[in-house]
Amino acid sequence: xxxxxxxxxxxxxxxxxxxxLLHNVSPFLAGxxxxxxxxxxxxxxxxxxxxxxxxxxxxxxxxxxxxLALFAGKKLDTLFVSLSPDGPHATLTTFSxxxxxxxxxxxxxxxxxxxxxxxxxxxxxxx
Numbered sequence: 001x002x003x004x005x006x007x008x009x010x011x012x013x014x015x016x017x018x019x020x021l022l023h024n025v026s027p028f029l030a031g032x033x034x035x036x037x038x039x040x041x042x043x044x045x046x047x048x049x050x051x052x053x054x055x056x057x058x059x060x061x062x063x064x065x066x067x068l069a070l071f072a073g074k075k076l077d078t079l080f081v082s083l084s085p086d087g088p089h090a091t092l093t094t095f096s097x098x099x100x101x102x103x104x105x106x107x108x109x110x111x112x113x114x115x116x117x118x119x120x121x122x123x124x125x126x127x
Contacts, residue, residue, distance in 0.1 A: 001077070004104045007094040008111055009086045014042065017083055017091040025081075032103050034079060044081040046097075049074040 010017050021044060026036050034046035051074055058069040079097035086092035095107050 001098055002101055002104050003097070004079075004099050004107050005094075005096045006107050006110065007092055010091045010093055010111070011089065012091060013089055014083050014085065014091045017093060018042075021081060021083075021093075029079070029103075032100065034077075042083045046079040046081070047076055049076050051075070 012020075018041065022039070026044075026046075029036075029046050033048040033050065035048065036044060037047045038045040051070070052072075055069045055072055059066045062069075077098045079095065079099055082094045082096075084092045084094070093110075095110070099107065
């Protein structure tokens with residue numbers, strides 16, 4: 001897990017970038033376990049819940065008492081995406097939050113200076 005904070009400018013208006021995020025980036029993030037929690041015209045909030053690896057290890061090694069580790073709860077990671085005007089017709093897109101290292105690498109490869117590529121291309125088609 002690592003923190004990510006990345007922004008880039010896109011020459012498209014906010015409405016077009018919003019549509020691209022909703023139809024192309026959201027399904028990509030769903031592949032990483034993130035679900036779209038909230039959205040408005042300029043902001044998206046994605047979250048994923050999971051059990052940390054140590055919980056699974058404790059459950060296995062200390063079975064059956066180790067099952068109590070399941071009560072430690074799930075961890076919740078949140079990724080925020082915000083859109084803001086960047087000049088008269090461009091959009092500044094900002095990603096921030098806690099994400100797995102592989103997803104962080106994909107986000108950091110997202111377009112700089114308006115180069116449009118899909119999230120799948122930026123991530124190298126994560127399988």
